[in-house]
Amino acid sequence: MRAFTCPHCGALLFFENSQCLACGSTVGYDRRSGEFVLVPPGLRCANAEIAACNWTAPGPDPLCDCCQLTRTRPNDADTAGMAAFVLAQGASRRLLYQLDDLGLPVRNRDVDPDHGLAFDLLSSLSEPVTTGHDNGIITIDLAEGDAGHREALRVHLAEPYRTMLGHFRHEVGHYYWTVLVEGRPALEVFRALFGDERADYAAALQAHYTSDPEPNWEETHVSTYATAHPWEDWAETWAHYLHIRDSLQTAAAYGIIVAGPEVDTPPDPTAPLSSVPLEDHDDFDDLIDSWLPLTYALNQVNRSMGKRDLYPFVLSPTVLEKLRLVHSLIAAETAGRPAS
16 A cells, blocks of 8 residues: 555555545545545445545546445444444455555446446345355445454454455455356466365365364465365455555555574575565565565564564465466456466
8 A cells, every 4th residue: 555645735644544534635535546535426336425435536426436345235224234344444445545556347246347446335234244255246244344243254254364455355365266267277377376266165174164274274275265166266365465565565654674683594594684675676586575575574563562473374385386377367467468
């Protein structure tokens, strides 16, 4: 995430700001320019109050582009669901910002009923809800907005990481598999790295939830859930690529450079010990060489506060090759050229 400035006084703004704390100006994020602008009356998204949305709605629709992607939300009377809805919408705005920043196509379901994207944000207060993806429709269980519920699930499923934003990134990965891989030349490369997606999906998930992970799974997959099926492996890898890109962009925006620690003999002489705060990581190796030292430092900072590692994952050589394919496909899509 970039650091933004007030269009009136130049003070620092965060992505969630609707008002400049320095000069009091009413501001909002304008998707078309990718910047914060002064918001005149009538230009703010109609979800400003109920979803804390700070995006502008310059078109005929009273909702901003991001809120238009949400086709289902809780009833206003569902206070718990609506509180979680605010958190989910905040995560979806961060997701859409990053998809735009990467140059990926985002088609609204209303405009493209066959290939568009839409969010169903459902409360499981009255009926079961399963977070998932179905042909461009992403369903999110808003119970995940409750920290206690989410943490209980994380522990129950033995996951090192679980967030609302992580869910959005994972599920949108399924969508972009259909955009970037399905029916394209990259499909055979995908199968060579991730496996054959034609394997029975339901049976694979059943086996995953009723058996222990294979020994040494971390040598080939970024998470245990990635071992369930090639589609889940792709979605998990995709989510991690978005984690990496967003975190590196944030580090660059705030001038965070890791330049240590000093060691006499590194355990791995080829391992980088410093990060470079690059805005654009066109080269995958440069991206990873900046990411790994940053994770070493931030994990230690978290431990100093008595918290779990910020990035509690191991990127094996096989996982790195999977991430490299995601990087290559995104670069090819945004440049309009075949993926290498």
